[in-house]
Amino acid sequence: MKRRDAIKKITVFTGGVIFLSTGMMSSCKSPRDRISDEDVLLLDEIGETIIPQTSDCGGARAAKIGLYMKVMFDECLSTQERKVFLDGLVKFEAAAREKFKTDFLDLDSAEKKELFLGLQGEAARYGMNQGKVAGSLHYFDLFKKMTIDGYFTSEIGATKARRYQAVPGQFKGCISYVKGDRAWATS
Amino acid sequence: MNVNTKAVAQHTYDAIVIGSGITGGWAAKELCEKGLKTLVIERGRMVEHIKDYPTANLSPWEFKHRNILPLKDREENPILSRCYAYEESTAHFFAKDADHPYVQVRPFDWIKGYQVGGKSLMWARWTQRWSDLDFEANAKEGIAVDWPIRYGDLAPWYSYVERFVGISGNRDGLPQIPDGEYLPPMEMNCMETHLKKSLSANFSDRHLVISRTANLSQAHLGRGPCQYRNLCFRGCPFGGYFSSNSTTLPAAERTGNLTLVTNAVVHSIIYDQNLKKAKGVRVIDALTNEVREYFAKVIFLNAGTLNSTLILMNSKSSRFPNGMGNDSGELGHNLMDHNYNGRITGEFHGYENQYYEGRRPTGTYLPRFRNFGNDKQKDFLRGYAFACNASRVIKSDDGVAIGAELKQTLSEPGLWKVGLVSMGECLPLHQNKVSLSKDKVDKWGMPLLEIDAAFGANEHNMMKDILKSGAEMLEKAGLVNIQTNDTGNAMGLGIHEMGTARMGRSSKTSVLNGNNQVWGAENVFVTDGSCMTSGACQNPSLTYMALTARAANFAVEELKKNNL
Structure with a gap:
């Protein structure tokens, strides 16, 4: 454990992923080899920050986004995405501590938002720098994409945030649209 | 094998249909309705209409993986995973890669549906007629061999099947897709109408129409109407689209003349040297590997393009040492698909x-x-059609990182987006072929099929024009951010495999005659995609159905005259 913490600190300090290369990771047993129940709560909070509850409908937590991400992590993500996801959780928590000297879960919503905006910028720069590398993916983009995909395919996201008709019964090629009308949940 | 007289009698029918997919279902219906005791042999499991559509009424959140296939499934099925219709909601209708191996001499994606109904459960349902532009092309250009039929031979049978299938569409008066018998057309949206007007204004020869489609815009013969859920690939509890399961097999069953056996892999068609015709079918029980034989006066081979050819190749006798109907040496050759690789x-x-x-x-x-x-x-023969879809895409989240604003943005429709997908004709090339493996067999001991095919120079040259013309049309219609892409997919992924047992005018150059009879075994009819002499650019299933109904009618007339 101590060794893992040391590696994490070095990683944060240098801001790189070099020390998390497979050789070092395989020599120490990381508890981040799966998504734990605690992680599910953390992911709920990450998701809720990306898509929050609003006056009209629930957000990602209400859509059980943490459980969704665990299922997708366990059974659908590629090996490479799983690594980005797990390493990302470590980096994410470290980023919160570095910026606010406290755990992410203890931040208030303004701080969470500030942290996420910073990570979004970091992800955008990473994307530009890594753009030519096939499959390069920043963990924040992965968290965000999974939150969006999971939320809008959830019952709340599909039926409350967007519009869902299980059995439309008819097709109208042209109806009027007023700005603010919700999009159809499925095509 | 010791088959006693009683067993022969028990296993004897007037007709046998091999396969229960889109053409097998039609053969079964026609033969049963004309009074023939008919056995349908299906290699896969039973799929009963409605009862066996387990995902048909599920909403996105009711799927464990929200309709995304698990990684393990994708890794185990690399070929199948390239198919657009293969999803968590439809996976149970597709035959898995590992269960049904084949040899790819050159890359070819073979997408299979092995169950009652076959791929008619998951087909795309587009049903434009072919025309003499297609049936005359080989003869005019000196490509392959001439079709032994013309549009006029097929036109009444197109009408016949359209009236039963239920096709929504418009009578557009375009000679390259002759008008048929249609239920009311579905509407275009305003973007599609805009594109249609722009094409008419800018190009005298470009006419955008609503696709003729085997979805019921009104109730039809006890089925439908379509409920506009667009979940057809899962099977429709409303019977809103045509499949063997929803339509032809129930019609066959109503006659009392239908017997359906499932889990029976056809090994070969048995040729009788004395009678100089086929006398039955040898099958391997898919579950027990037991070998059985069934007998009939007439046999319809509708196993699907590649499997029908595999069965003919495996039906060897002293009369047909190189496979049934293969006097010409053309059996297995001239494999085609459609080129769907152009995307704009x-x-x-x-x-x-x-x-x-x-x-x-x-x-x-x-x-x-x-x-x-x-x-x-000047650079290519034949031509292509475009499938065109316009919809409003969800707003882009570019520049919106997180929070309530992101949620709001992603809850609204954004710009209209138009997508064109090419459907390019593929020439029947002799070197695009299949054959039986000499040393590899599947779990039933059947030789594996070796597929050796690829798009050729004509298809590649056509693709250049597809991307150019598609972009030009969108540009003239005022679209922006136009992107063109050649996906470079291998042959097969159009899932319009055609040819390998072509129709023709002579046993020296073809496998089937103008009535889909096997040359030299005239009581065997092959009416699925394997019979196609050229490929046109229209979706082929409607033409298969018309050919099947026509051949079944002919077969019964010939039986009455004691000619078979």
């Missing part, structure tokens, strides 16, 4: 106050305009 997309700024309601289970269709009418291309 664009965005449109406008019509922000227009949307649509309901999920239309079809798109719009731009019929062929190349090498037709006054158009003459």
Whole structure:
């Protein structure tokens, strides 16, 4: 454990992923080899920050986004995405501590938002720098994409945030649209 | 094998149909309705209409993986995973890669549905007629061999099957896709109407139409109407689209003449040297590997293009040492597909106050305009059609990182987007072929099929024009951010495998005659995609169905005359 913490600190300090290369990771047993129940709560909070509850409908937590991400992590993500996801959780928590000297879960919503905006910028720069590398993916983009995909395919996201008709019964090629009308949940 | 007289009698029918997919279902219906005791042999499991559609009424959140296939499934099925219709909601209708191996001499994606109904459960349902532009092409250009039939031979049978299937569409008066018998057409949305007008204004030869589609825009013969859910690939509890399961097999069953056996892999068709015709079918029980034989006066081979040819190749006798009907040496040759690799997309700024309601289970269709009418291309023969779809995409989250604003943005429709997908004709090339492996067999001991095919120079040259013309049309219609892409997919992924047992005018150059009879075994009829002499650019299933109904009618007339 101590060794893992040391590696994490070095990683944060240098801001790189070099020390998390497979050789070092395989020599120490990381508890981040799966998504734990605690992680599910953390992911709920990450998701809720990306898509929050609003006056009209629930957000990602209400859509059980943490459980969704665990299922997708366990059974659908590629090996490479799983690594980005797990390493990302470590980096994410470290980023919160570095910026606010406290755990992410203890931040208030303004701080969470500030942290996420910073990570979004970091992800955008990473994307530009890594753009030519096939499959390069920043963990924040992965968290965000999974939150969006999971939320809008959830019952709340599909039926409350967007519009869902299980059995439309008819097709109208042209109806009027007023700005603010919700999009159809499925095509 | 010791088959006693009683067992022979128990296993004897008037007709045998091999396969229960889109053409097998039609053969079964026609033969049963004409009074023949008919056995349908299906290699896969039973799929009963409605009862066996486990996902048909599920909403996205009711799927464990939200309709995304688990990684393990994708890794185990690399070929199948390239198929657009293979999803968590439909996976149970596709035959898995590992269970049904084949040899790819050159890459070829073979997508299979092995169950009662076959791929008629998951087909795309687009049903434009072919025309003499297609049936005359080989003869005019000196390609392959001439079709032994013309549009006039098939026209009444197109009408016959359309009236039963139930096709929604418009009578557009375009000679390259002759009008048929249609239920009311589905509507275009405002972007599609815009594109249609722009094409008419800018190009005298480009006519965008609503695709003729086997979805019921009104109730029809006890089925439907379509509920505009666009979940057809899962099987429709409303019977809103045509499949063997929903339509032809129930019709066959109503006659009392149908017997259906499942889990029976056809090994070969048995040729009787004395009678000089086929006398039955040898099957391997898929579950027990037990070998059985069934007997009949007439046999319809509708196992699907590649499996029908595999069965003919495996039906060896002293009369047919190289496979049944293969006097010409053409059995297995001239494999075709359609080239769907051309993709063109664009965005449109406008019509922000227009949307649509309901999920239309079809798109719009731009019929062929190349090498037709006054158009003459120097770089390629034949032509292509476009499948065209316009919809409002969800707003982009570019620049919106997180929070309530992101949620709001992603809850609204954004720009209209138009997507064109090419449907390019593929020439029947002798070197695109299949054969039986000499040393590899499947778990039933059947030789594996070796597939050796690829798009050729004509298809590649056509693709250049596809991307150019598609982009030009979108540009003229005022679309922006136009992107063109050749996906480079291998043959097969169009899932329009055709040819390998072609129809023709002579046993020296073809496998089947003008009535789909096997040369030299005239009581065997092959009416699935393997019979195609050329490929046209229209979706082929409607033509298979018309050929099947025509051949079944002919077979019964010949039986009455004691000619079979």
